[in-house]
Amino acid sequence: VGTVLLTSACGGTSASTSSDSDLPAAVAQSGTLRVGMSPDFPPMEYLDEKTQSIVGVDVKLVNALGRKLGVKVKIVQQSFDQLLNSVQTGRVDIVMSGLSDTAERQKTVDFVDYFASEGRFYTLQSDAGKFTKPADVCGKTLAVSKKTDYYEQVQKYDKQHCAGAGKSAVKLLPTDSGSAARLQLEQGRADVAVQGAENLAYFEKQDAGKYESVLGPLKSTPFGIVVKKGDSKMSGAILKAMKALVKDGTYKKILTGGGMDYAVTTPVLNGTKD
Amino acid sequence: MTIPASTPVSTPTAPLVRAEGVHKYFGDLHVLQGIDLEVGAGEVLCLLGPSGSGKSTFLRCINHLETIHSGRIWLGDEIIGYQQQGTRLVERPEREIVRQRRAMGMVFQRFNLFPHRTALENVIEGPVRVKGMSARSARERGTELLERVGLGGKLDAYPRQLSGGQQQRVAIARALAMEPTLMLFDEPTSALDPELVGEVLTVMKDLADSGLTMIVVTHEIGFAREVADRVAFMDGGQIVEIGTPAEVIDSPRHERTRAFLSRVL
Amino acid sequence: MTIPASTPVSTPTAPLVRAEGVHKYFGDLHVLQGIDLEVGAGEVLCLLGPSGSGKSTFLRCINHLETIHSGRIWLGDEIIGYQQQGTRLVERPEREIVRQRRAMGMVFQRFNLFPHRTALENVIEGPVRVKGMSARSARERGTELLERVGLGGKLDAYPRQLSGGQQQRVAIARALAMEPTLMLFDEPTSALDPELVGEVLTVMKDLADSGLTMIVVTHEIGFAREVADRVAFMDGGQIVEIGTPAEVIDSPRHERTRAFLSRVL
Amino acid sequence: MSAKSAVKPVSRSDPPSTAEEMLTEPRRHPGRLVGAVAVLLVAAFIVDSFAGAQIDWGVVRHYLGAGFLIRGLGMTVLLTVVAMVLGIVLGVLVAVMRLSKNPVTSGVAWFYVWVFRGTPVYLQLLMWFNLALVFPVISVPGVYTARTVDVMTPFVAAALGLGINQGAYTSEVVRAGILSVDEGQTEAAYAIGMGRLKTMYRVVLPQAMRVIVPPIGNETIGMLKTTSLASAVGVTEILLEAQHAYYVNNRIMELLIVCAIWYLAAVSVLSVGQYYLERYFGRGSSRPLPRTPFQQFRAAVGRRSVSR
Amino acid sequence: MSAKSAVKPVSRSDPPSTAEEMLTEPRRHPGRLVGAVAVLLVAAFIVDSFAGAQIDWGVVRHYLGAGFLIRGLGMTVLLTVVAMVLGIVLGVLVAVMRLSKNPVTSGVAWFYVWVFRGTPVYLQLLMWFNLALVFPVISVPGVYTARTVDVMTPFVAAALGLGINQGAYTSEVVRAGILSVDEGQTEAAYAIGMGRLKTMYRVVLPQAMRVIVPPIGNETIGMLKTTSLASAVGVTEILLEAQHAYYVNNRIMELLIVCAIWYLAAVSVLSVGQYYLERYFGRGSSRPLPRTPFQQFRAAVGRRSVSR
Ligand SMILES: Nc1ncnc2c1ncn2[C@@H]1O[C@H](COP(=O)(O)OP(=O)(O)OP(=O)(O)O)[C@@H](O)[C@H]1O
Ligand SMILES: Nc1ncnc2c1ncn2[C@@H]1O[C@H](COP(=O)(O)OP(=O)(O)OP(=O)(O)O)[C@@H](O)[C@H]1O
Ligand SMILES: [Mg+2]
Numbered sequence A: 001v002g003t004v005l006l007t008s009a010c011g012g013t014s015a016s017t018s019s020d021s022d023l024p025a026a027v028a029q030s031g032t033l034r035v036g037m038s039p040d041f042p043p044m045e046y047l048d049e050k051t052q053s054i055v056g057v058d059v060k061l062v063n064a065l066g067r068k069l070g071v072k073v074k075i076v077q078q079s080f081d082q083l084l085n086s087v088q089t090g091r092v093d094i095v096m097s098g099l100s101d102t103a104e105r106q107k108t109v110d111f112v113d114y115f116a117s118e119g120r121f122y123t124l125q126s127d128a129g130k131f132t133k134p135a136d137v138c139g140k141t142l143a144v145s146k147k148t149d150y151y152e153q154v155q156k157y158d159k160q161h162c163a164g165a166g167k168s169a170v171k172l173l174p175t176d177s178g179s180a181a182r183l184q185l186e187q188g189r190a191d192v193a194v195q196g197a198e199n200l201a202y203f204e205k206q207d208a209g210k211y212e213s214v215l216g217p218l219k220s221t222p223f224g225i226v227v228k229k230g231d232s233k234m235s236g237a238i239l240k241a242m243k244a245l246v247k248d249g250t251y252k253k254i255l256t257g258g259g260m261d262y263a264v265t266t267p268v269l270n271g272t273k274d
Numbered sequence B, C: 001m002t003i004p005a006s007t008p009v010s011t012p013t014a015p016l017v018r019a020e021g022v023h024k025y026f027g028d029l030h031v032l033q034g035i036d037l038e039v040g041a042g043e044v045l046c047l048l049g050p051s052g053s054g055k056s057t058f059l060r061c062i063n064h065l066e067t068i069h070s071g072r073i074w075l076g077d078e079i080i081g082y083q084q085q086g087t088r089l090v091e092r093p094e095r096e097i098v099r100q101r102r103a104m105g106m107v108f109q110r111f112n113l114f115p116h117r118t119a120l121e122n123v124i125e126g127p128v129r130v131k132g133m134s135a136r137s138a139r140e141r142g143t144e145l146l147e148r149v150g151l152g153g154k155l156d157a158y159p160r161q162l163s164g165g166q167q168q169r170v171a172i173a174r175a176l177a178m179e180p181t182l183m184l185f186d187e188p189t190s191a192l193d194p195e196l197v198g199e200v201l202t203v204m205k206d207l208a209d210s211g212l213t214m215i216v217v218t219h220e221i222g223f224a225r226e227v228a229d230r231v232a233f234m235d236g237g238q239i240v241e242i243g244t245p246a247e248v249i250d251s252p253r254h255e256r257t258r259a260f261l262s263r264v265l
Numbered sequence D, E: 001m002s003a004k005s006a007v008k009p010v011s012r013s014d015p016p017s018t019a020e021e022m023l024t025e026p027r028r029h030p031g032r033l034v035g036a037v038a039v040l041l042v043a044a045f046i047v048d049s050f051a052g053a054q055i056d057w058g059v060v061r062h063y064l065g066a067g068f069l070i071r072g073l074g075m076t077v078l079l080t081v082v083a084m085v086l087g088i089v090l091g092v093l094v095a096v097m098r099l100s101k102n103p104v105t106s107g108v109a110w111f112y113v114w115v116f117r118g119t120p121v122y123l124q125l126l127m128w129f130n131l132a133l134v135f136p137v138i139s140v141p142g143v144y145t146a147r148t149v150d151v152m153t154p155f156v157a158a159a160l161g162l163g164i165n166q167g168a169y170t171s172e173v174v175r176a177g178i179l180s181v182d183e184g185q186t187e188a189a190y191a192i193g194m195g196r197l198k199t200m201y202r203v204v205l206p207q208a209m210r211v212i213v214p215p216i217g218n219e220t221i222g223m224l225k226t227t228s229l230a231s232a233v234g235v236t237e238i239l240l241e242a243q244h245a246y247y248v249n250n251r252i253m254e255l256l257i258v259c260a261i262w263y264l265a266a267v268s269v270l271s272v273g274q275y276y277l278e279r280y281f282g283r284g285s286s287r288p289l290p291r292t293p294f295q296q297f298r299a300a301v302g303r304r305s306v307s308r
């Protein structure tokens, strides 16, 4: 029986050598860009039921990105919790999965921002009249997916308009997904819910007329492509290619094709500053 | 091979237990082949017989730990375990069986002490939990009983810390603590040395004098001779011969009994 | 209360087993209080004594199922369970203890049959798994042994389907199947009727004739008289008296022995 | 020790004994029919409520045949089998180690149980999958070297994580089983010259199995469901497949019900296996073995034996 | 039945018996020290690797004292206790029902076990939480009426869902325990006039506990982790709190390690409880009871008794 030695980590990270490509040597040599995605976020990325392959806005964008970089794109399906570890351990080269760029997260990874997302309040159509001004949410039960950035934003909203303003606090009902939040609206356990605008638009197509957006959008946070912290070669290459996509119109075509004009933004490295 | 059962010898006193044509099968094995027997109130009956002849099984049927195939076993004016409805014998509801069992005590061949309780706890379990005696007076009586069988120093020992003979005595004390009307002993002296056999004999004679009815399965002929009012010899699931110790042990009428007893050392 | 142990009577043949000053405690209970004993090769020694005197414990010490506190037990030229290193007695590694145990067979007071194996499987387990005998010839010999103890018809019965006496006979057959040099019997006839006691006696006499050494704990004085070359009487963890059956049983020298034997029915 | 004659002596005027021909009959239970009817009514009410609920049974029917869910089920079952085999092997080993008199051996076993029972399996899965964070390279010097991320595929990470975690739980079950076997059995085995190891696997473990099988059945069925955590490391088992579908179409309850039906099917198969295992290891126990359905069928069709 | 004298007779030239004073000593184990050193080396290597890994131990330290995680732990423990109590009560009940001779009773018990072991607890939780989809209103006619969503708070739904699911598993463990008790015990209890019920709780269950406690320990510890599924219905237990934190700051491994430490702490407390329960129910068993740490301490400090 041979002994398996596990060599301990000693800090050595990417040693990028110079080459013709903008990409780090390893990626350029293999000719494949491995992209981590968690297909739980329609319409950004989700599984097509018939083909069982990942489709969505992010997929279209990253494929265009790959063409610009001159590499093949290989999408690696992973759970949401695993995505960032995979960048860390080199299991994937980048992650593109509707992740919001926040100052907190920038401490561990770099973001190339590419999509201006915004959260929306929505409720059953019959209840829409009850929510006309920000304070109407106070004291109500609000369902929100705990995996999204909106969970945190709603808490800030609460501080600003409700609990912080001397009114009764919003009752948060964290759910596993946006779908689960809607189920609570339906049963009347939650009065109002928050979800990404792109997400809402997608479901409007499915259950037309059942839900209605209310109040204004929550503060917009950009989605970013995740790159290993400090890997400036990679982030630089991605940013450059993204900008090229914007320039040649591919970017805008993809977003407007999905009905997301509001999300168009200028690509930038670590755009969020808080 | 088996000899037809003799009709029961009529007993001096009114019978407390009466078995009528009791048959019992284990699968295809016909273990009890028509037992007819009467035991008078206050009588001590010893059951002798070769290994596998069905002695333990018969005792267990009396206590309704085994169902029977056909026949009736009476305890007083009730059929044990069954209710006669016309010509049918239907098993009684559990509550009634429990009531009937309370009139009977039993010492098992393998003792079956409660391993998670000390000697004294084993003895008082029945009086306290079944008869509702106060824990205090049960402990007093239990201690007394255990002292009587020579275990005053082992009150707090668990069964596995006791030697074979000590366990057997705890089992006897446990059965006596219930103050039953009928006692069923399955080889109560198998693990005992001659001295203790003598002591248990004394205890049993006392009990007999106080009117307790006993059925005792034993292999010790000497013991049977001393304690029994009558002796029954079983073989092949039948009672071959029954009578006073003098009749059965000293001048057996049947060949089988004679052969069996001739081997006593 | 206890009488000082007499020095062992020297045996006719060279001793196979020799106990020297064996002491054993259970917690604070001093169970064996210096046992000195020699058993010659081919000899049959019966151990008598009251319940709780330490007979079973002593047998278990010989088989090293219990550790001892001090003293030595020799089997041939080896100390059982321990290794003498200068003046120290250190427990042996497990492998050696297993080797030593293979020379000994044991019949337990509570039989300890393997409940998940049939009678025959119980008997052939040792020969097949320990001695590496072929399953076929082990089955043949096992069947032979079980027939010899009168269980030819119960080869495939599980222990719980057997009566007490049947179980005990399976236990005897299981121990014999290992063909040991020394046999330890703990009350091998307690659950047997007089006929079977006679048969087991015959078996044991055969074994003795073929040179097997036996130590037999028993409560049956008649049995001891028939089978034993010598009889030892134990009380309070000591050997009070030892000698031929005629000496010990018929004309005991010690008061304690006399009192004990006087109670035999 | 008085013997109060609470019981009256047999009356002499009883009818003459005709008992020889009187067969006994088992107890009758008129309450059972009433109980059965009540149970059926409650069941009918529940079924009716669910049928009328806001659950689209057409969708359930549709997805019941969906290939991707069945493929997911296959992965679930495969992972369960691999993890349980690993878990049981480790569990028996660790249980025996735990009962060892050697303090190093039992200490290591204790520590293993403490750590792996003590930490969430979710974390353990992520740890194995991301082992590269700690050990970037796995190598047998001079023979084999590989990047840890290449070795630790999702399936390997999941099987290792679940199996090693399961081992800790199984070892406790096995330990309880071993403790339930009478000490006299060990002594009897020693007395016929068996060593510790042989005693364990020939005498103790087979008897312990009777006690071990039902909790292990629990653990196996639990594992079937726990494998869904493997989705954390990217194994696409049935629940993840269902989630992917309901993220898209919102049919949460319907898809979960489809999963439940598949799980139930798998559990039923396992339960049958458990039933036969229990029968096998229950042989020789004093309780009569329940008849197998097959035997029951034969008995119902064939002639009745004369005895009971 | 030959008796080959493989063993030589005692040699007569042995030194005279001085054994009377010879105390025996337990076996020595030189291998143990080597083993202990090896184990320590491996442990040191692993600890060192983790210390040097890409895990920010400062973050771990920081969150170890975080109030929100400790509050989450409190909820986890509370939910575990409530669900296990419910699960054990149901489990014992169902196990006894399962062994009943009444086919209706045992059938209902069997069905309960089949359904609740068979379906994912995640679905069961959602079912309870979303019971309003099936029964919009809960009412005891004329006494009490309420909207189902108001009754089924997250905590109630989680406690019911986890407890009822646990009952199915526990019943199997209890059933195995009951089967492990010798039939002779039941008979002895019957013989002293006990009914079925009293026999069960005075004689059978106390002895079964020895076999039941370790698997129930498993189940309790499993429950501690399973409560994290309650986050699906909005109970904010420790793992959900951690997730909220790591969705914000990306410190996934660090926060999970903090959770692991808290779980380990809770499991340690439970293990101590299990140890003492096992001691209690092991009384009278032939194996000597392990000494409690307290007794070990006393023994080490106090005088040694003369006997072993
Ligand atoms: N549960 C059982 N299943 C099948 N057969 C059984 C069962 N119990 C006992 N027997 C068989 O029934 C017969 C009678 O058994 P029983 O225990 O009544 O004998 P016994 O007269 O008490 O013998 P002993 O003196 O050896 O104790 C035996 O042949 C035994 O093998
Ligand atoms: N495991 C134990 N723990 C504590 N005390 C024990 C243990 N085993 C036996 N004893 C005690 O040791 C003494 C001797 O027991 P042993 O079994 O050797 O007696 P014995 O001579 O075989 O008696 P019997 O004829 O009744 O079988 C008894 O008083 C018993 O209570
Ligand atoms: Mg019997």
Ligand SMILES: [Mg+2]
Binding pocket: B163, B164, B165, C055, C056, C057, C109, C186
């Ligand atoms: Mg003994």
